[in-house]
Amino acid sequence: DAGITQSPRHKVTETGTPVTLRCHQTENHRYMYWYRQDPGHGLRLIHYSYGVKDTDKGEVSDGYSVSRSKTEDFLLTLESATSSQTSVYFCAIRGPGTEAFFGQGTRLTVV
Amino acid sequence: DQQVKQNSPSLSVQEGRISILNCDYTNSMFDYFLWYKKYPAEGPTFLISISSIKDKNEDGRFTVFLNKSAKHLSLHIVPSQPGDSAVYFCAANDQTGANNLFFGTGTRLTVIP
Numbered sequence: 099d100a101g102i103t104q105s106p107r108h109k110v111t112e113t114g115t116p117v118t119l120r121c122h123q124t125e126n127h128r129y130m131y132w133y134r135q136d137p138g139h140g141l142r143l144i145h146y147s148y149g150v151k152d153t154d155k156g157e158v159s160d161g162y163s164v165s166r167s168k169t170e171d172f173l174l175t176l177e178s179a180t181s182s183q184t185s186v187y188f189c190a191i192r193g194p195g196t197e198a199f200f201g202q203g204t205r206l207t208v209v
Numbered sequence: 210d211q212q213v214k215q216n217s218p219s220l221s222v223q224e225g226r227i228s229i230l231n232c233d234y235t236n237s238m239f240d241y242f243l244w245y246k247k248y249p250a251e252g253p254t255f256l257i258s259i260s261s262i263k264d265k266n267e268d269g270r271f272t273v274f275l276n277k278s279a280k281h282l283s284l285h286i287v288p289s290q291p292g293d294s295a296v297y298f299c300a301a302n303d304q305t306g307a308n309n310l311f312f313g314t315g316t317r318l319t320v321i322p
Contacts, residue, residue: 141253
């Protein structure tokens with residue numbers, strides 16, 4: 099199994115509060131991704147990183163920001179959480195091969 | 210716009226029979242296609258892939274077929290087993306830019322014992 103962990107695994111937060119999700123890898127892979135999974139939408143790319151301090155937007159980046167100060171950590175921040183950001187968030191890493199490896203997911207509920 | 214589409218949200222199959230999951234795509238720049246399997250409360254796990262230069266790839270009970278002219282791929286599972294019951298996602302690699310993976314909406318497969 100790829101060494102990738104997400105924290106927290108579950109979180110309930112209030113509308114308007116900032117939230118940070120963490121993705122940590124031990125594989126030294128260059129590419130890291132944040133996806134959200136919603137019914138009827140599958141997995142949609144929020145942001146991705148192709149190296150330390152190199153990040154870019156994905157399909158659904160509004161309301162989210164990311165940071166990657168070290169190879170092993172990729173943080174996703176919801177600047178001011180809204181109910182539409184209630185979702186399951188997955189981090190993924192990708193190395194020299196073409197497949198991506200996913201973390202266990204973080205279930206976020208915004209009330 | 211969804212660049213990768215899985216038009217069947219669910220599929221039920223008897224144990225031992227063949228399961229066929231379908232996927233369509235629109236972007237001709239996709240150069241690699243993957244299937245992922247997902248159990249509840251777990252992350253997706255890689256199952257099988259195929260390069261755009263091939264039309265078939267086989268791995269045990271799993272075979273993926275690619276029809277580039279139709280922009281269509283399918284996953285065949287033979288024989289289907291109850292443990293195969295899961296959500297299956299089709300994904301495509303965009304060779305331009307950052308090699309991002311684009312996912313379909315998933316098909317929930319139920320294998321009936």
